[in-house]
Amino acid sequence: ASAPTAAQETDVLIIGGGPGGATAAALLAERGLRVVLAEKSRHPRFHIGESLLPANLPLFDKLGVADEVRAIGMEKWGAEFVSPWHAQKSQSFVFADAWDKSMPMAYQVRRSDFDHILIRNAARKGAQVVEGCEVRDVRFLPDAQGAVISAAQDDGSLAVWRARYVIDASGRDTFLSSRFKAKHRDPKHNSAALYAHFTGAQRHAGKEQGNITIFWFDHGWFWFIPLADGATSVGAVVWPYFLKTRGSRSLEQFFADTIAMSPALSARLEGAARVTEVEATGNFSYRSDRTHGPNYLLIGDAYAFIDPVFSSGVMLAMQGAFVAAETVDVCLRHPARAAQALARFDHQIRFGPREFSWFIYRVNHPTMRDMFMGPSNLWRVKEALLSVLAGDIFGTTPIWNSLRLL
Numbered sequence: 001a002s003a004p005t006a007a008q009e010t011d012v013l014i015i016g017g018g019p020g021g022a023t024a025a026a027l028l029a030e031r032g033l034r035v036v037l038a039e040k041s042r043h044p045r046f047h048i049g050e051s052l053l054p055a056n057l058p059l060f061d062k063l064g065v066a067d068e069v070r071a072i073g074m075e076k077w078g079a080e081f082v083s084p085w086h087a088q089k090s091q092s093f094v095f096a097d098a099w100d101k102s103m104p105m106a107y108q109v110r111r112s113d114f115d116h117i118l119i120r121n122a123a124r125k126g127a128q129v130v131e132g133c134e135v136r137d138v139r140f141l142p143d144a145q146g147a148v149i150s151a152a153q154d155d156g157s158l159a160v161w162r163a164r165y166v167i168d169a170s171g172r173d174t175f176l177s178s179r180f181k182a183k184h185r186d187p188k189h190n191s192a193a194l195y196a197h198f199t200g201a202q203r204h205a206g207k208e209q210g211n212i213t214i215f216w217f218d219h220g221w222f223w224f225i226p227l228a229d230g231a232t233s234v235g236a237v238v239w240p241y242f243l244k245t246r247g248s249r250s251l252e253q254f255f256a257d258t259i260a261m262s263p264a265l266s267a268r269l270e271g272a273a274r275v276t277e278v279e280a281t282g283n284f285s286y287r288s289d290r291t292h293g294p295n296y297l298l299i300g301d302a303y304a305f306i307d308p309v310f311s312s313g314v315m316l317a318m319q320g321a322f323v324a325a326e327t328v329d330v331c332l333r334h335p336a337r338a339a340q341a342l343a344r345f346d347h348q349i350r351f352g353p354r355e356f357s358w359f360i361y362r363v364n365h366p367t368m369r370d371m372f373m374g375p376s377n378l379w380r381v382k383e384a385l386l387s388v389l390a391g392d393i394f395g396t397t398p399i400w401n402s403l404r405l406l
């Protein structure tokens, strides 16, 4: 590596150019701050997390990327749950039946394309996007004077910035929370996932063709996510003991054998061909014991990740980025109001994972599955359930009260 260059000055340095980081970068640049967005890979790059929620759409509008996302997205109007344990084999929902009827659809996206749209948008809005640039060290200066950040670039050089504020949006790498030893695994959702893309999978017809299907089986559940280009993302989320049954089987064989345990999913994949390698992610649930500290904030997966069953990760990362942009702006321009802004940020960032976690933990309970398979709307419970599926958790509808009645 060549000798380090002198530190460049910036207002905000963001670690990671996924949906959280790219959204925060665009919004802060729009507010006139100097922003550096350091991303270790180069877009477009593969990422899991392809099913988005209706609650994402207002965020796309505010960011100015709605048309670009529509162009790559598969329309998703609802979700289907398939159970091997109920006489009624499947139950379909449409988002239009949620408490708030104004958010009837969402998109499913190839994340390589989607994340590329968001990072290009950040550059267009004036953020300095540096790809192939892995942040390796962040040294916070005394007396809240900001931080010195060093990063290794993929041409072998070292980049150094001095920033007034740092946003950690490094996703599952959890850059700051790992370094602070602030990351805690969540024993309630200690699962793992195996996934790949297929062509030729059997989709439903008409408006339901893009809907996500969740298939329960004895050792967890599967997702079936149709994408706009004809590919279908299929993944298995399995309980930890099940992984230990893999033995000496290759990941490909283990995935195929696991799919064979769900006759309903196998029927949808009859004649389909797997077109990507099988990938695995283990122990994916964790959260940090803090959302912020002197001169830094954590957003998206860099703060917490619970469980993918409700496709909430991208929405929470982007929602967190909106609050982060406002918070950093206040901290830098109106320090007298910083404490209040940080308290609001803390509440918002903790709220999403906490409420989803509360609910998801119960979804895997047999009584809750019964509710999914034949929901009643007594106390508006069905509408509340659909509001969670739509990601409408930050609004004013009292959905959690309805769900807690259960």
Ligand code: FAD
Residues within 6 Å of the ligand: 015, 016, 017, 018, 019, 020, 021, 038, 039, 040, 041, 047, 048, 049, 050, 051, 052, 133, 134, 135, 136, 169, 170, 171, 172, 173, 175, 193, 235, 281, 284, 299, 300, 301, 302, 305, 308, 310, 311, 312, 313, 314, 315, 317
């Ligand atoms: P990321 O999207 O992970 O982005 C972080 C970025 O930071 C990456 O580009 C990475 O390269 C970069 N980075 C990391 N470290 C550094 C560093 N040191 N320096 C520079 N750059 C760095 N969510 C959904 O909404 N829908 C789904 O259907 C869904 N399914 C999922 C299935 C599984 C199995 C899993 C594990 C997750 C799923 N998720 C889903 C969650 C979703 O993937 C994440 O919540 C979402 O990507 C979080 O966005 P983010 O911006 O916080 O992090």
